[in-house]
Amino acid sequence: MKNLFKPALAAGVALATAATAMPATAQVSGIATSNPTMVILRAAARNAAYQQINTTYATQIQQVNQLNTEINNLQLSLDTDKNGQLTEAEVNANPGVVQQIQTKEQQATTASQPIAMAQYYVIEQLLNDYINARNEVVGAKKISLMLAPEAIQYAPNSVDVTEDIVKAMDKRLPTVSTAVPANWQPRRQTAEMHQAIQQIMVVAAQQAAARQAAQQQPETQAPTGR
Numbered sequence: 317m318k319n320l321f322k323p324a325l326a327a328g329v330a331l332a333t334a335a336t337a338m339p340a341t342a343q344v345s346g347i348a349t350s351n352p353t354m355v356i357l358r359a360a361a362r363n364a365a366y367q368q369i370n371t372t373y374a375t376q377i378q379q380v381n382q383l384n385t386e387i388n389n390l391q392l393s394l395d396t397d398k399n400g401q402l403t404e405a406e407v408n409a410n411p412g413v414v415q416q417i418q419t420k421e422q423q424a425t426t427a428s429q430p431i432a433m434a435q436y437y438v439i440e441q442l443l444n445d446y447i448n449a450r451n452e453v454v455g456a457k458k459i460s461l462m463l464a465p466e467a468i469q470y471a472p473n474s475v476d477v478t479e480d481i482v483k484a485m486d487k488r489l490p491t492v493s494t495a496v497p498a499n500w501q502p503r504r505q506t507a508e509m510h511q512a513i514q515q516i517m518v519v520a521a522q523q524a525a526a527r528q529a530a531q532q533q534p535e536t537q538a539p540t541g542r
Contacts (some may be wrong), residue, residue: 322521346460349468350450350478351511355444361492362532365438369431376427387403390417413424432510434494436502439510441492441502449484453477 322511356362357397370377388412407414454462465476502510 346458347463347471347475348454348457348459348461348472348477349463349475350453350466351465351476351479352450353509353516354478354487355446355481355512356439356509357516359442359478359489360486361489362438362442362513365492369438370421371435372494373431373434376431379427380431383420383427385423387417387420390420421436422500430496433496433502434501436506436510437496437500438492438494439513440502440506442489443506443509445485445489446481448480449488452484452488457479463483469491 326348370456391402394410394413396409450462453459457480459477468475
């Protein structure tokens with residue numbers, strides 16, 4: 317059973333380092349950095365395909381959201397002392413609720429399966445062409461060494477070629493299919509990339525929701541002086 321009140325997912329992928337001390341026109345000859353996860357995330361084909369998946373599987377997405385709400389409410393009902401933690405005693409005290417949670421989790425997993433597979437297929441198509449897009453940028457910019465962002469302590473903005481690879485990817489692969497072939501299974505690299513992208517999207521959604529909630533709060537009025 318899922319843990320109650322799990323902490324927010326960490327982004328899990330380091331973003332490119334931004335430097336302010338040197339002008340954007342500065343160059344480090346032959347050295348560049350890029351973030352493959354951000355390339356796939358920002359690709360126009362991925363964004364369009366995900367929107368299509370959301371439309372195709374709208375019923376399943378609604379079902380999963382409803383099941384997750386029900387699971388959360390059931391978990392809250394087990395937390396009898398309302399401290400945000402489930403003890404073994406609290407769980408054992410109501411086995412019927414625990415069984416309901418496990419059943420609904422299985423239902424949510426089943427309903428999510430075709431959605432996840434379609435997303436995996438989209439990502440794998442992009443991954444298959446990523447090296448080609450990267451090599452185009454490497455050749456055009458005469459790059460001899462490509463590093464991951466987290467491997468660099470300092471570099472000017474011009475060293476990051478992530479956006480250049482995104483543009484190359486968009487030209488090479490403007491669209492991808494969402495129709496998963498029969499008996500197709502994703503590679504491990506695909507599953508890992510999907511997880512990293514989902515984590516970034518979850519964190520971004522949480523941050524957007526927090527900003528919206530903050531904007532909706534009424535402004536605190538200063539006390540009126542006598």
